[in-house]
Amino acid sequence: MTGSKEKRSFSAKMKDANSAFLPSEGTQAEPTHVGFILQKHFSMMAFTAAVDAIVTANLVNTSPLFTYETLAIENSPIMSDLGIEISADSIINEASPLQPNIPKILIICGGFRCSTEAHPPLSMLLKTAATQGVIMGGIWNGAIALAHAGLLDKQSCAVHPDNHAFMRERFPQVTTSNQVFVSDNNRLSCAGPVSALDMMLYLIGETHGKTIVRAIKEILSCDQISESSDIRLNQIIDDPCLPEKLRDLMALMAANIEEPISAEELSEFVGISRRQTERLFQHHLETSPSRYYLELRITHARRLLLQTNDSITNIALASGFVSSSHFSNCYKDYFGVSPKLARESR
Incomplete structure (x- = not known):
């Protein structure tokens, strides 16, 4: 007997970027x-x-x-x-x-x-x-x-x-x-x-x-000026508290949304083992590399879905999903509604 499918939750770093689009939790106060x-x-x-x-x-x-x-x-x-x-x-x-x-x-x-x-x-x-x-x-x-x-x-x-x-x-x-x-x-x-x-x-x-x-x-705070007066948009990968190797991995993921890179390739690009990659993500972000990568892509897709008129199929492909059905299932798991309903209610 198969149990009901468990809803997915964003890891801490990615939840901040998506909080406005997540289903409400519990009774809301005045x-x-x-x-x-x-x-x-x-x-x-x-x-x-x-x-x-x-x-x-x-x-x-x-x-x-x-x-x-x-x-x-x-x-x-x-x-x-x-x-x-x-x-x-x-x-x-x-x-x-x-x-x-x-x-x-x-x-x-x-x-x-x-x-x-x-x-x-x-x-x-x-x-x-x-x-x-x-x-x-x-x-x-x-x-x-x-x-x-x-x-x-x-x-x-x-x-x-x-x-x-x-x-x-x-x-x-x-x-x-x-x-x-x-x-x-x-x-x-x-x-x-x-x-x-x-x-x-x-x-x-x-x-x-x-x-x-x-x-x-x-x-x-996306345009906050850093101590070095380097005026550029702040992103998660700019967090100075994160190790350089981890930030390099996150930057690689962000630059390869449409065609995701495998875990082995990511580790090879930054010169560490896959096990070290997993430890970096778990220790500093409390999530796995694959989960972070998926959440990065689903966030990218959410922005395209609500800010453009591109077809859901094209958005799925542009966000690294192999099919629109796979994308729709992932989107509903995280946001509680299908991409179609999310777009209709934007």
């Missing part, structure tokens, strides 16, 4: 609601970096992890530092401080020209949020609003260097850090646009796990 408080002249680059992180988190998961809204102080739309206006979803003022419906996470978005003065309705909102255990963060000099509300006393925070002197003079009970990003007791803060993304990735990791963060980085 999305976490995030409120972005936009101050006049807020940094558009820092704001969009933060929003991009949570939007991408939704894209790499089969169900939404976050919802978000923009909040204005007194007036909407809010003028950004680029002269581009953003219409707010809600307004914080004396009449409507949003206290009954405070988001689970509040991020105050500052900028180079943002006011450092206190705003009583905002301070009231932040104090109420603190009593409800809301996670709060400041971008650029957004942490100043948290300091005005007394929510950073005896804590550390990060702000733009231009605001260090003000923070140390005005709030001696707050430690102004020289770090670009700080997390301290449910309060997060960062100094600018690049660290805004890092802060949000840290927050996403804390609330939804490191796997989601790796999947987000797979999309958003």
Whole structure:
């Protein structure tokens, strides 16, 4: 008697590249609601970096992890530092401080020209949020609003260097850090646009796990500049933690998708034995060479399937599968749907 066919799962390195297309696992929790408080002249680059992180988190998961809204102080739309206006979803003022419906996470978005003065309705909102255990963060000099509300006393925070002197003079009970990003007791803060993304990735990791963060980085960090300033697209094979021989093997596989190379040929090309090849993959990637190669090809096929109008037969051949039926079976094993259904629902 033959048992039911077991569904295949991607190994860790390849799962990040495919997470958005995998079937959901178990019951999905309600999305976490995030409120972005936009101050006049807020940094558009820092704001969009933060929003991009949570939007991408939704894209790499089969169900939404976050919802978000923009909040204005007194007036909407809010003028950004680029002269581009953003219409707010809600307004914080004396009449409507949003206290009954405070988001689970509040991020105050500052900028180079943002006011450092206190705003009583905002301070009231932040104090109420603190009593409800809301996670709060400041971008650029957004942490100043948290300091005005007394929510950073005896804590550390990060702000733009231009605001260090003000923070140390005005709030001696707050430690102004020289770090670009700080997390301290449910309060997060960062100094600018690049660290805004890092802060949000840290927050996403804390609330939804490191796997989601790796999947987000797979999309958003592909053009990160290395220490050598060698500006090129980052890929798995660029991981400096992996041995050179293993990276050579992975590069050979990536360069030979349509006509896969045998395990013996791969090992011979890099000058090691097949057994050494298997040990490298198992030790560093926790998978076998054949499984990694198959997942590399099925990922390549998935991209062609969803981004082109080529026939499924041609895609199968271009991805190194001997027949469209073999490709369809492998695709369904990994993604839970046939290539035809995946394309129809793209």
